[in-house]
Amino acid sequence: MPAPHDAVATRGPVRVVGTGLLGASLGLALRTAGVDVQLADLSPTAQALARDLGAGDLTAPDSPEPTLVVVATPPDVAGPTVVAELAAHPDAVVTDVASVKALIAEEVEAGAGADAARYVGSHPMAGRERSGAAAADADLFAGRPWVVVPGPRTTSEAVLTVRALAADVGATPVTLGAQEHDDAVALVSHLPQLAASLVAARLPGAPESALGLAGQGLRDVTRIAASDPMLWAAILVGNAGPVAHALRALRGDLDTLLDALELARDTGPLGNGSTGPLARVIDAGNRGVARIPGKHGGAPRRYGEVTVLVPDQPGALGRLFGEVGELGVNIEDLQLEHSAGQRVGLAALSVLPGSVAALEAGLTERGWRVVAQ
Numbered sequence: 554m555p556a557p558h559d560a561v562a563t564r565g566p567v568r569v570v571g572t573g574l575l576g577a578s579l580g581l582a583l584r585t586a587g588v589d590v591q592l593a594d595l596s597p598t599a600q601a602l603a604r605d606l607g608a609g610d611l612t613a614p615d616s617p618e619p620t621l622v623v624v625a626t627p628p629d630v631a632g633p634t635v636v637a638e639l640a641a642h643p644d645a646v647v648t649d650v651a652s653v654k655a656l657i658a659e660e661v662e663a664g665a666g667a668d669a670a671r672y673v674g675s676h677p678m679a680g681r682e683r684s685g686a687a688a689a690d691a692d693l694f695a696g697r698p699w700v701v702v703p704g705p706r707t708t709s710e711a712v713l714t715v716r717a718l719a720a721d722v723g724a725t726p727v728t729l730g731a732q733e734h735d736d737a738v739a740l741v742s743h744l745p746q747l748a749a750s751l752v753a754a755r756l757p758g759a760p761e762s763a764l765g766l767a768g769q770g771l772r773d774v775t776r777i778a779a780s781d782p783m784l785w786a787a788i789l790v791g792n793a794g795p796v797a798h799a800l801r802a803l804r805g806d807l808d809t810l811l812d813a814l815e816l817a818r819d820t821g822p823l824g825n826g827s828t829g830p831l832a833r834v835i836d837a838g839n840r841g842v843a844r845i846p847g848k849h850g851g852a853p854r855r856y857g858e859v860t861v862l863v864p865d866q867p868g869a870l871g872r873l874f875g876e877v878g879e880l881g882v883n884i885e886d887l888q889l890e891h892s893a894g895q896r897v898g899l900a901a902l903s904v905l906p907g908s909v910a911a912l913e914a915g916l917t918e919r920g921w922r923v924v925a926q
């Protein structure tokens with residue numbers, strides 16, 4: 554097993570319950586960082602596969618108690634599983650990675666009582682259209698936002714533990730409320746899944762001659778239509794209100810398009826009033842696509858941000874500032890996250906956008922652990 558990286562904050566063992574795509578990817582990423590991982594799954598085959606791929610070890614009667622439990626089951630069983638894990642591991646922080654958050658927060662609040670202080674919801678915005686450990690990837694989380702959702706009772710130590718987990722696997726922790734998260738993912742994740750599925754669902758009955766003409770456009774729009782139907786059904790019913798809201802707005806736009814197209818069909822392509830609505834939808838799409846951040850996952854900012862893990866040692870922060878200066882970069886703003894008893898903190902350095910890449914490279918070369926944005 555590799556030695557823990559100095560700047561890795563997560564001290565294992567980390568227990569991963571549900572060893573499919575997400576659980577096995579997390580196991581692989583943590584093992585790469587030198588953290589001990591214990592694997593558990595309802596399916597003996599799924600957990601054996603994850604172990605054989607190097608994502609961790611199976612639990613044995615003499616396995617040490619985990620410090621952190623990550624529930625990576627489908628969302629419909631995540632709440633009860635979190636409650637059971639909180640009870641079974643009374644000293645551990647417990648999180649889940651399910652794609653919906655408000656429903657699970659309610660289930661944990663109702664089922665766990667005071668233990669809910671050790672629960673933090675979370676959701677890595679990273680995944681793919683295939684399920685199971687065979688599709689796992691140690692780099693799945695690198696550079697992706699990882700939403701952290703504290704509940705009303707959650708302690709700040711528990712929040713920091715989960716933020717550090719995200720950072721240790723290369724993700725960028727982003728704190729949101731449960732409903733705020735669910736509304737956001739209805740628009741940026743659940744609606745796109747349905748749109749891709751709806752377009753691809755037109756294809757089973759299509760003639761071979763039409764499918765033979767399929768180009769990159771169809772492939773770009775339908776990649777995620779290959780996702781697991783059962784998993785996605787559980788995600789969609791778990792976020793029914795916000796998804797229905799987003800889908801109704803889409804239906805309004807579809808009705809506008811239909812009216813314009815039927816007008817053009819009936820009055821000819823240059824008929825009065827049909828071109829405008831069509832061009833407006835395409836134009837709105839241009840403006841929408843321009844707003845999607847790259848892999849940064851954040852709103853456009855005046856400054857770029859470089860986030861660095863700083864060991865909790867006298868002089869560490871001073872050394873970091875000194876080395877940023879030696880690299881010729883000015884710190885425009887600074888945010889520190891640290892909690893008593895934790896062995897590292899996160900320093901978010903705001904710098905001019907043009908300095909970000911060089912600063913990240915320079916600090917990494919000097920041995921600092923830079924958290925990908």
Ligand SMILES: NC(=O)c1ccc[n+]([C@@H]2O[C@H](COP(=O)([O-])OP(=O)(O)OC[C@H]3O[C@@H](n4cnc5c(N)ncnc54)[C@H](O)[C@@H]3O)[C@@H](O)[C@H]2O)c1
Binds near residue numbers: 595631650676679680
């Ligand atoms: N797939 C994605 O792109 C993605 C991305 C981010 C988050 N998520 C979330 O992560 C979670 C897991 O998704 P996945 O894609 O890894 O699914 P998956 O199907 O690949 O893996 C789920 C695993 O959970 C196991 N499982 C089911 N019920 C269980 C139980 N009660 N106890 C223990 N194990 C159980 C299954 O046997 C399976 O191995 C879901 O909640 C999903 O919403 C998925």
Ligand SMILES: O=C(O)C(=O)C[C@]1(C(=O)O)C=C[C@@H](O)C=C1
Binds near residue numbers: 741
């Ligand atoms: O890229 C993909 O394949 C995904 O489906 C990833 C994606 C997303 O919509 O971004 C899907 C669902 C998860 O809850 C989080 C991430």
